[in-house]
Amino acid sequence: MQRSRIWTEIDLQKEGKTTGYLRVPISTNESAYGWIPVPIASIKNGSGPRILLIAGSHGDEWEGQIMLIKLIQSLQSDDVRGQLIVLPGANAPAVEAGQRVSPFDHGNLNRSFPGDPNGPPTMMIAHFIETVLLPGCDLVCDFHSGGGSLEYLPSTVVVSSKSTSQLRRDLDLMRVFGLPVGFATDGSTGGDRSLTGACDRLGGIPCLSTELGGGGTASLGLLTAAENGLARLLHHVGLLAKAPEEPQSGSIRLLYRVQPKEFVYAPANGLFEPLVNLGDTVDDGQDAGRIHFTDEPWRKPIPVYFGVGGVVLCRRFLARARVGDCLFNIGRIWSPDTIADPIEQSQ
Template sequence: MSADTAAFSYDGGRVHPGETAHIRYTVSETYLGEPVRMPVTIINGVEDGPTCFLSAAIHGDELNGVAAVREVAHEWDHTDIAGTVVCLPVVNVPGFVAQERYLPVYDRDLNRSFPGHPDSTSSRRIAYDVWRNFVEPCDFGIDFHTSTRGRTNAFHVRADLTDHGVADLVEAFGANIVFDGEGQSGMLRTEATDRGIPTITVEMGEAHRFQREFIDQALAGVHSVFGAYDIEPNATPARPEWRTVVDGWAEKTWIRADAGGIVEARFEPGDVVHEGETVCEISNPFKTESVEMTAPFTGLLVGTLENPVVSPGNPICHLVELSPETRERIEAQRVPAAAD
């Protein structure tokens, strides 16, 4: 393969094999006509291999993925990288600057705007430039997210397991919890997968902060993928100790407050809760009256409230059903999975 055919090209530049480029790519303009520029790092290995993207902060206040992608781009040794790694640590630059989930002013969700359009809304124009230059040339991708503000997520993957390429990517990433589904129209993972670029979403923790535990889990997943796809010759694909897939059969619900007050949680994300157990207690300021919220079925807590005050109807925690086999494995101190 010649140097030209192995180069990674984008509007305005080209990164040749053996090169790493740190660029600020213009995706929009401010009211003053100044450029809005997205940071991008492109690592093109000397050896031939797949091209992948790692993206974060499509929702501007979701920061754990920002730390993970930056660490891959700037702290990992890329000497022996095979293929090309496209690092997009902050996709939604206006939202990131404002520390808001959506694009400011127009309040549009950038993650419902892909693959975008050059003659449409501001969000779809940004999505189009990101898509055409940095997503469309790739063979697969990993998109990092957190919960929205005021809530937190257990570490899990969202993916369309009916797509064989996505299923392989999920297996390589090695997460314990997988939500199986196509996703919504306009989502980066949905649109990329539909166009032959298998992509998964990684959900981890909460907005507006760095959480080292989740960042390290994300980096371990990327290492595992790089090993499985021969991007890093010395990386070893991971095998999780246990796994549960939440799909159409699984019952799932947000447990919502039946009273207003202050919440005292009994469990954390990732815990198994049995049917009838008290998930939390809601009490008034004097603790003279309280309401216990119980689990309607045995399941795994994958999301919980962070702000411990509620009104009736507010979501408190997200509970998903586990298969009996998975429940037994988790409760048996997470016995390692048997080798194939």
């Protein structure tokens, strides 16, 4: 694969703690020979696992960004064994704009892998991550939330594994992290253009993701739970030298997210009124909400229904909705005792 055009003052082979920028070249009306700064930190201390932590693939998902910014400031090289690489705002233009996608190229970083070294900025960033940062990694953590438009149950997330050993490994990572819910997906929302797809191309690097709430805000309780979970996970895989003070929490609720064709979508433009809450258990065909019409307030609202039942895993946070906007998605109970693929269980 062609060499990346991104350069950096960071020496990823250097021992100790180093911080700086990936420099993504741009040429615009305002800056003929400019570069976009993407913050990066490397904390390296001898032999041990190589771990990559990423947040800000979607610029309006704040929780993971806050968590990784704090982690960069708190950790020193003596705290680790091996190497920790941190991208707290991976799609930096989207982060700066507070938007899901980049204002430079409308690029969604988690739909841009394997990228293109000669493409627009988002594609160049994806290419650098896949060709420079991912090779040699023992674990990748990709921190997401519902962003400005959605809200999720606090969850760890894995893509449905391709083998029994991978499934056991993923379950172990989810349980150590210890958020209240862990769910599996079929990966269809991102496919092989997601970071998980990149990890698969490089030999199946373990990749644990999250959905840390959303709604364009950050919760103190959830941030604390996620920070404690990450500390436990980094110690579990041998990177953190000192065991975290916060013990592992109790059991987690395991779900699999239904496929996108079974999400609930807005059938019309209007104001969305939800009739259920996150975490509620719903039945097939149950009322999900209503779409009201501000331009015709005398018109009866259009009801929307759940096609399949389960646990309300995600809801639209914004009241204003347009045709095709996702209003809800559902998680169904995943019983991994048989170590069966959760997506196959759903058929």
